[in-house]
Amino acid sequence: xxxxxxxxxxxxxxxxxxxxxxxxxxxxxxxxxxxxxxxxxxxxxxxxxxxxxxxxxxxxxxxxxxxxxxxxxxxxxxxxxxxxxxxxxxxxxxxxxxxxxxxxxxxxxxxxxxxxxxxxxxxxxxxxxxxxxxxxxxxxxxxxxxxxxxxxxx
Numbered sequence: 069x070x071x072x073x074x075x076x077x078x079x080x081x082x083x084x085x086x087x088x089x090x091x092x093x094x095x096x097x098x099x100x101x102x103x104x105x106x107x108x109x110x111x112x113x114x115x116x117x118x119x120x121x122x123x124x125x126x127x128x129x130x131x132x133x134x135x136x137x138x139x140x141x142x143x144x145x146x147x148x149x150x151x152x153x154x155x156x157x158x159x160x161x162x163x164x165x166x167x168x169x170x171x172x173x174x175x176x177x178x179x180x181x182x183x184x185x186x187x188x189x190x191x192x193x194x195x196x197x198x199x200x201x202x203x204x205x206x207x208x209x210x211x212x213x214x215x216x217x218x219x220x221x222x
Contacts, residue, residue, distance in 0.1 A: 083123035086179040108160030177209030
């Protein structure tokens with residue numbers, strides 16, 4: 069890994085802070101952060117409702133269809149790194165669902181930037197998921213694809 073990449077924070081990232089703000093706005097409390105005891109170490113865990121939430125950075129998790137998920141033209145083997153990351157994300161989601169957890173994935177582009185979802189739409193979608201029974205939900209910004217959809221296979 070290039071030294072510059074090693075300096076990128078893995079906890080308390082901007083997308084994580086924004087996701088926590090959404091949860092706070094809709095009145096969710098009793099959150100656990102970076103739950104090492106669960107597969108994939110979810111960014112936020114709601115123990116009472118058995119929801120594991122991930123705030124995925126569009127670049128680092130290679131958000132397909134998003135302008136921020138493009139592969140850079142450098143010598144670093146990005147394509148293989150992103151392929152591994154996407155496979156790991158899919159395996160994590162499957163393991164959590166198999167263990168009885170519901171999984172919420174919110175992409176960075178849904179939380180901030182020009183394609184971000186309006187706060188009311190984002191809050192409503194998250195609240196609806198938390199109050200429902202759907203096993204997985206993925207939220208992404210406008211201009212990427214539909215507002216809400218089921219996660220893609222890796």
